[in-house]
Amino acid sequence: MRIAVAGTFDIIHPGHIYLLKEASKYGELHVIIARDKNVKKTKGKKPIFNENERKLIIENMKFVKKAYLGDLNDFFKVIKFIDPDIIFLGPDQDKEWAETEIRKRDLNAKIIQLNLRENYSSSGTLEILRRLYKKIDKEGKGGDRNPSSK
Numbered sequence: 001m002r003i004a005v006a007g008t009f010d011i012i013h014p015g016h017i018y019l020l021k022e023a024s025k026y027g028e029l030h031v032i033i034a035r036d037k038n039v040k041k042t043k044g045k046k047p048i049f050n051e052n053e054r055k056l057i058i059e060n061m062k063f064v065k066k067a068y069l070g071d072l073n074d075f076f077k078v079i080k081f082i083d084p085d086i087i088f089l090g091p092d093q094d095k096e097w098a099e100t101e102i103r104k105r106d107l108n109a110k111i112i113q114l115n116l117r118e119n120y121s122s123s124g125t126l127e128i129l130r131r132l133y134k135k136i137d138k139e140g141k142g143g144d145r146n147p148s149s150k
Contacts, residue, residue: 003084003085004030004086004088007033009031020058030068031064032078075101086110087111088111088112
């Protein structure tokens, strides 16, 4: 069975890993990475890692069969190409919208949505990193950001 999951996947955290691991239990996992331009449009800000970096990270996770960059104009274009048996949604993704789009496009995929939301988010992880950096900087333990240059 082919399973499709789509998302931004910026600053990978345990919630992302949980989502992908659960989806992979159903079959061969194909992951669609949101394009930078689309992330900016939907979230109002650019991702920390660019689309190619995020794709590189995802495609190197052991339970991911293949990673794809999404289409700039049509979210379902890559889904149609993958032709999944299951579209696996995260707890914050819009199931009704996905079901409507599947019907409109005559896709034969079942939708499964992860109900449990891990208590993580990329913005939350980023905030923790900001606080940590400020603390290290205040203590004077900051320094060269490139350890290989020493």
